[in-house]
Structures are given as structure tokens and as C-alpha cells.
Amino acid sequence: MYSDRALVIGAGFAGLLAARVLSESYGDVVVVERDRLTADTPHRPGVPQAHHPHVLLARGAEVLDGLFPRLCAELEEAGAVRSDAGSDHLVRLPAGWAPRDHLGTSVLSVTRTTLERTIRKRVLKLPNVSLVDGVAVRGLLLDRGTVIGVRGVRDDDLFTDYADLVVDASGHGSKLVPWLAEHGVHCPAPMIVNGRASCASRLYHLDGDLRFDWKTAREPTRAPDLTRGGTASEVDGQRWFVALVGAAGDAAPADDDGFAEYAASLRCQDIAEIVKTAAPASPVHRTANLRSRWNRFHQVPDWPRGLLALGDSVVSLNPVHGHGLTLAALSCADLRHLLRGNDLARHPLLFQRAVARTAKVPWTSVTTADLGWSGRxxxxxxxxxxxxxxxxxxxxxxxxxxxxxxxxxxxxxxxxxxxxxxxxxxxxxxxxxxxxxxx
Structure with a gap:
């Protein structure tokens, strides 16, 4: 049974997956996006983390293949690199090198740009899904406790659109909390754990003279004494993605010499060898003050009908730990399951509570590690x-x-x-x- 119309705010990873799921239950699904998108859209302002490595965890890849048959194979054809988390990974843990045995758990390394472009192409081929880009959503339209649409601006003109269900997937920059406050709906203060982390990343061209017996090399930080870490992984064919991570204020510099010196301080010297020898394919991009934030929408008793929220707009995890994409995918799997037997437009808290249950494990994992840097x-x-x-x-x-x-x-x-x-x-x-x- 189709309902009439659903509207998704945000055409990022979470928004695209939500649109795919909603297309099974709604006759018309429209995705509104602030950035202008083309078939070859490069890094865009709405996804600043695209300049840093992204890993699709094993569980996330499983969910994606359930939503989009053969998607992971298509990503590999586009250059994504599949690796075994044991035999293909070189990992320097604090106490020594991790075993290199075959574990049978595969990981997909891919740039965020390639991932979103591939999924967007799939979603927009669905006959009942459309995209309206260049829209800056400025608020919600409510009628007697029910969200009936959104308002905003497009090309300096007022933009208004109506829907039976509105889904906020606008990411960590979501304005949903103040939008709700405008209508007298007040949310609890978010839970925030500051990981006191920073990440500096750069792409490198593969050098035929460099030979390694791994596809991903990694050295994690650990509170309170190991403040430096990093990763290097093959992505999108003939490139390496190197990310240098710092904690407790120990940040990698963005200049060439400082970046190389920071990499050389790691115990995993293969990362430093890439920085020293390979040709840069991008500038160094830095992001600091990385933290985790949880908007507890599931605890809002007067949550409006006709409104759902998922992805980073609800739970935004410190990206150093790499759980964000998979958590968004799992929330969309929950959405798909609940839509089969429930009218979520009338009972939206069913979904928000499911998001909270799904987020509990990765939130606990990430914040347990990050609280070691908190100083409290x-x-x-x-x-x-x-x-x-x-x-x-x-x-x-x-x-x-x-x-x-x-x-x-x-x-x-x-x-x-x-x-x-x-x-x-x-x-x-x-x-x-x-x-x-x-x-």
C-alpha cells in the first residue's frame, strides 16, 4: 500500500538510503538538497568529511547490498578496494603488531565522493524518486502538531513543498532542534563527548616502485599516552588515502614538511614511506575538534507527527572511529522494517526509539574510547x-x-x-x- 508523498532533507549518504527505503512505501519521494549536484559533482560543501578516508564496515556493506543488489561489486568496479581485515591489514596496536591471519571479514575502502555518486545514480533511477537541488531549507511547516512540509529558499526565491512525511537527513549541521523550537517543541540538551581529536588527510598517487603486502595500514591512538595515529589505504584504483590522527591537542600540521615529520613519528613506518615517496594528489585537509553528539529525539513526548530524523542529524559519531556510514545504513534498515507494518507518519516515535536502540552500541564504543581524553x-x-x-x-x-x-x-x-x-x-x-x- 502506497501513501502519497515523502520528502527527504539532504541528498547525502543517509538521505539517499532513506529515499531508497521510502520509495517502497510512498508513491512520490522528493529529495531536497542544499548543494548543486551534477553527475560528476566533486567534493561539496555539505560533506566536509569527504576530504578524509571512509570505510564501509562489514555490517554496513551487508545492509547496502540488501538495499541495492550488487552495489558493493559496482563500487569495486569504480575503484573501491575490498580487503580482508586480517591478512590484508597491517595494524600496529599499542602492544605490538596484530596477527595477519585471514579472518574472513571484508572491508571496503572507498572515497565518499565515489560512494555517494554511485548510490545517487541508483536512487535517481527509481521512477518515483526525484531530486531538487540548490534548496536551503529554513524551517518546517506544521499544522496542529503535524509536519506537513518544509519552507526555504531556492535561487533567491521562496521555496515551499508539502508532504505526508518529512525526513531530516541533513547531517551534523542539521537545524532541526531550532526548527522545532520555533513551533514550541523543545528537545533535551544533546549528549556531547569531545574526543579532542583532529585529522589531517591527503591523497597520493600509487607509485609503481612502492610495494606493500597490505591494502590498509593502521595505527590507532589510545588514551592517555598514545596521542598519534594514522591510516593509509588504497582507494578508487591508483591512489592511497593517508590520514594522520592526533588526540589531546597533538595535531598533524598541514604543511608538507610537518605532515611528513608527523607520519615519521609513527611506529607503522609504511605510512611514513608513502608520505615520503609517493606523489601528492591533493592538498592536506585538516579537521579539528572532532566529537560525538546525540540528539535524544526519542525522549521528546510531543514529537510532531509526520517527521522522522536519522543519520548525523540524530547521532553524529567522532569520524576517527569510522562508524558513521554503517550506523546510518542500519537506521535505514530499521526504517524499512518498521514501514512494513506501521504508519510512521502517525507514530514517528516508533522509529526514533529504534534509532536510539541501534545507536547505543556504537555510541558506547566510541565514547568509551574518547572519554579517556576528556580530563574529567x-x-x-x-x-x-x-x-x-x-x-x-x-x-x-x-x-x-x-x-x-x-x-x-x-x-x-x-x-x-x-x-x-x-x-x-x-x-x-x-x-x-x-x-x-x-x-
Whole structure:
């Protein structure tokens, strides 16, 4: 059964996936986007994180292939690189090198531009989906507690559009909270955890003289002592994406010499070798003050009918941890499931509560790591989680079993409860020693 019309604010990753899902339940789906879009749109102002690496976690790739059959294969044809999270990844953990055994968990490395362009092409081929770009949405239209449309500006002209359901997928810059306040709907203060992190990224051309036995190299930070980290990964064919991460105010410089010196300070010297030897294919792009924010829309008792919110407009996670795309995809999977048996325009809190349930695990994972940099007193339960996480990552270099459990949880393929399986706990608490041949 089709309802009449749905409107999605934002043609980014979350908005495109939402439009795909809504096309199954609404006769007409329109996506309104602030940026002007063409078939070859490069990095656009609405997605500043496109200048940094993006990884589609194993669970996210599974959801995408469910929404768009063979999408991951199409991305690979466009240059995305699929890798095994064990044998194809070189990972320098604090206690040593992670095992290089084949784990059977694949990861897709792709630029945000290629990912969105490929999905946008698929979505706009749907007969009941259309795009209106260049629209700056300025507020919601409400009638007796029900959102009936949006208002804004397009080409200096007033823009108004009406719909039975409005979905805010406008990202971390969403203005939904003040828009609701204009109509007397007040939201709780958001939960914010500042990771005190920064990221400086640059693309490099593949050099035929550089040969590595990995597709992704990574060295994570860890509070309170390891403030520097980085990643390097193959993306979109003949390029490497290098990102240097800093925490607690230790930021990578944007100039050539400073960027190279920062990379050279890492223990994973393969990253430094790329920066030193390969030809830059882009400027250095820096983003600082990376944090996580949760707008608790599921706790708003007078939430308007006809309005849903998903993606970064609800939960925006510190992008250093790489969970954002997958969380948005999982929320769209929840949307698809709930639309099959519910009128979400009349009962929108059903969906907002589902978003909150889905976000709980990645939020806990990301903020547990980031609270180590906060400088304030950490609650006992968080201290306990941090203690166990530290013991687990220290045991991983000496145990493939522990590392496999760690990878599958970080890839959101398994629930964190898997990290407390008896065989894993025994190795974590007994303190497995790193293997001498791991590197």
C-alpha cells in the first residue's frame, strides 16, 4: 500500500538510503538538497568529511547490498578496494603488531565522493524518486502538531513543498532542534563527548616502485599516552588515502614538511614511506575538534507527527572511529522494517526509539574510547569498560582468536558480548604474548 508523498532533507549518504527505503512505501519521494549536484559533482560543501578516508564496515556493506543488489561489486568496479581485515591489514596496536591471519571479514575502502555518486545514480533511477537541488531549507511547516512540509529558499526565491512525511537527513549541521523550537517543541540538551581529536588527510598517487603486502595500514591512538595515529589505504584504483590522527591537542600540521615529520613519528613506518615517496594528489585537509553528539529525539513526548530524523542529524559519531556510514545504513534498515507494518507518519516515535536502540552500541564504543581524553572524572562503569578494552587490545597481538573477536565487533558484524566469550576472556586476562613473527 502506497501513501502519497515523502520528502527527504539532504541528498547525502543517509538521505539517499532513506529515499531508497521510502520509495517502497510512498508513491512520490522528493529529495531536497542544499548543494548543486551534477553527475560528476566533486567534493561539496555539505560533506566536509569527504576530504578524509571512509570505510564501509562489514555490517554496513551487508545492509547496502540488501538495499541495492550488487552495489558493493559496482563500487569495486569504480575503484573501491575490498580487503580482508586480517591478512590484508597491517595494524600496529599499542602492544605490538596484530596477527595477519585471514579472518574472513571484508572491508571496503572507498572515497565518499565515489560512494555517494554511485548510490545517487541508483536512487535517481527509481521512477518515483526525484531530486531538487540548490534548496536551503529554513524551517518546517506544521499544522496542529503535524509536519506537513518544509519552507526555504531556492535561487533567491521562496521555496515551499508539502508532504505526508518529512525526513531530516541533513547531517551534523542539521537545524532541526531550532526548527522545532520555533513551533514550541523543545528537545533535551544533546549528549556531547569531545574526543579532542583532529585529522589531517591527503591523497597520493600509487607509485609503481612502492610495494606493500597490505591494502590498509593502521595505527590507532589510545588514551592517555598514545596521542598519534594514522591510516593509509588504497582507494578508487591508483591512489592511497593517508590520514594522520592526533588526540589531546597533538595535531598533524598541514604543511608538507610537518605532515611528513608527523607520519615519521609513527611506529607503522609504511605510512611514513608513502608520505615520503609517493606523489601528492591533493592538498592536506585538516579537521579539528572532532566529537560525538546525540540528539535524544526519542525522549521528546510531543514529537510532531509526520517527521522522522536519522543519520548525523540524530547521532553524529567522532569520524576517527569510522562508524558513521554503517550506523546510518542500519537506521535505514530499521526504517524499512518498521514501514512494513506501521504508519510512521502517525507514530514517528516508533522509529526514533529504534534509532536510539541501534545507536547505543556504537555510541558506547566510541565514547568509551574518547572519554579517556576528556580530563574529567570518568564513571566507574566507563573505567571498567576502558580497563577491559585495554587488556583486550594488549592481548590481541598474541592471539588470533582475540583479534578476530575484536575485529568482528569493531566492524559491527558481532555484538560486543562476543568479547566476553569464555575463550576470549581467558586469553585477555592471562595476558597473551605478542608473536614475534606478526609483522
Amino acid at each position: 572524572r570518568i564513571p566507574p562503569r566507563v573505567r571498567l569498560r576502558r580497563w577491559y578494552a585495554r587488556r583486550l587490545t594488549d592481548a590481541a597481538p598474541g592471539s588470533t582468536r582475540v583479534y578476530r573477536a575484536y575485529v568482528r565487533v569493531t566492524q559491527m558484524a558481532d555484538h560486543p558480548a562476543k568479547l566476553f566469550a569464555p575463550a576470549v576472556i581467558w586469553r585477555v586476562l592471562s595476558g597473551s604474548r605478542p608473536r614475534a613473527t606478526a609483522r
